[in-house]
Amino acid sequence: MAFFNYADLSVDHPEKMNRQPFNKENPSGPLELCTCxxxxxxxxxxxxxxxxxxxxxxxxxxxxxxxxxxxYHAFYDALKDYPKPSDGRPVYEGLHPDFVWPEPA
Structure with a gap:
């Protein structure tokens, strides 16, 4: 995953995107998956x-x-059916412990 500050990644045609909750376990969460x-x-x-x-x-x-x-690798879930990354970079269940959310734009 590559994280960007909100204003650093623009969208040409937002009207052509469908949005759905990123996390089905938390449908009211802050992230949405945008699809064409x-x-x-x-x-x-x-x-x-x-x-x-x-x-x-x-x-x-x-x-x-x-x-x-x-x-590093983020959002690794040991309960899912995929192997844990083994390329030498740290692996976390969530974001890096030092990650700080930026202020809203």
């Missing part, structure tokens, strides 16, 4: 409080080479 209204492709995560926007290059079709190299 035409083809259904995942575009980004959008924060209803206008603090951050998130892109996941390998899932959302972006060129991974254009993104900074990640420094």
């Amino acid at each position: 209204a035409d083809c259904g492709a995942a575009l980004m995560l959008d924060d209803k409080q206008k603090r951050i926007r998130v892109a996941v290059p390998n899932v959302m079709g972006y060129q991974e080479a254009s993104f900074p190299k990640p420094t």
Whole structure:
């Protein structure tokens, strides 16, 4: 995942995005998954409080080479059916413990 301050990642046609809760366990949470209204492709995560926007290059079709190299893995869930990353970077169940949410835009 690549995290951006809300104002640093813009959207050309927000009217062409469908929005749904990012977390089905917390449908009223602050993050929404934005998908293309035409083809259904995942575009980004959008924060209803206008603090951050998130892109996941390998899932959302972006060129991974254009993104900074990640420094850690976030949101690893040991209960899910996928292996824990083993590339030497730290792995967290949530965001990095030092992460501080920016003020709303």
